[in-house]
Amino acid sequence: MERTTVLITGCSSGIGLGLAARLAADTARRFKVYATMRDLAKGERLLERLGGCCPDTLEVLQLDVTDPCSLAAAAQQVQGQQLDVLACLAVCNAGVGLMGPLETCSDQAMKTLFDVNLFGAVRTIQAFLPAMKSRRAGRIIVSSSIGGLQGSRGEKFWYSGCGSAPGLPFNAVYCASKFAVEGLCESLAIVLRPFNIQ
Numbered sequence: 001m002e003r004t005t006v007l008i009t010g011c012s013s014g015i016g017l018g019l020a021a022r023l024a025a026d027t028a029r030r031f032k033v034y035a036t037m038r039d040l041a042k043g044e045r046l047l048e049r050l051g052g053c054c055p056d057t058l059e060v061l062q063l064d065v066t067d068p069c070s071l072a073a074a075a076q077q078v079q080g081q082q083l084d085v086l087a088c089l090a091v092c093n094a095g096v097g098l099m100g101p102l103e104t105c106s107d108q109a110m111k112t113l114f115d116v117n118l119f120g121a122v123r124t125i126q127a128f129l130p131a132m133k134s135r136r137a138g139r140i141i142v143s144s145s146i147g148g149l150q151g152s153r154g155e156k157f158w159y160s161g162c163g164s165a166p167g168l169p170f171n172a173v174y175c176a177s178k179f180a181v182e183g184l185c186e187s188l189a190i191v192l193r194p195f196n197i198q
Contacts (some may be wrong), residue, residue: 012042034065065120148178
């Protein structure tokens with residue numbers, strides 16, 4: 001049986017860690033998982049979830065979505081493998097959020113948030129998309145947030161006392177980054193359809 005090859009970003013914690021552990025431990029051995037993380041020292045958590053050993057269904061790679069050289073190195077290590085699924089979860093697992101009134105958010109904090117949440121996903125897709133396009137097959141999964149769907153919808157009614165669903169107060173910049181991720185994915189879904197990439 002041929003294995004599905006999956007590369008997952010942000011595997012040192014959270015959703016990325018859980019997904020990598022679950023797929024690598026699949027008893028039917030249907031997946032070859034490339035679990036990536038910025039700091040390989042944190043890979044011990046993943047191995048603990050797998051009983052302390054690294055099965056042949058798992059390979060842990062260093063990848064920092066904010067560093068083009070790191071992305072290129074990871075892409076080189078996976079080169080020659082038929083990457084079936086690219087799971088860009090770093091936007092969720094990197095833990096980059098920014099709460100507070102907009103006027104208190106520094107330019108640097110906002111740039112850092114967008115660099116991880118949006119541009120990290122863009123860079124990761126750019127690094128692995130050409131091989132998927134040439135194969136005319138693949139699947140890209142990008143983890144977003146409710147912040148990309150509910151930033152301010154219902155705001156005028158909330159403030160007028162009608163009580164409909166509020167936005168996410170004091171999360172304007174975070175929501176902006178997640179709305180951008182949603183827009184990116186919606187657009188990619190259309191242009192990648194002819195290449196059989198979901």
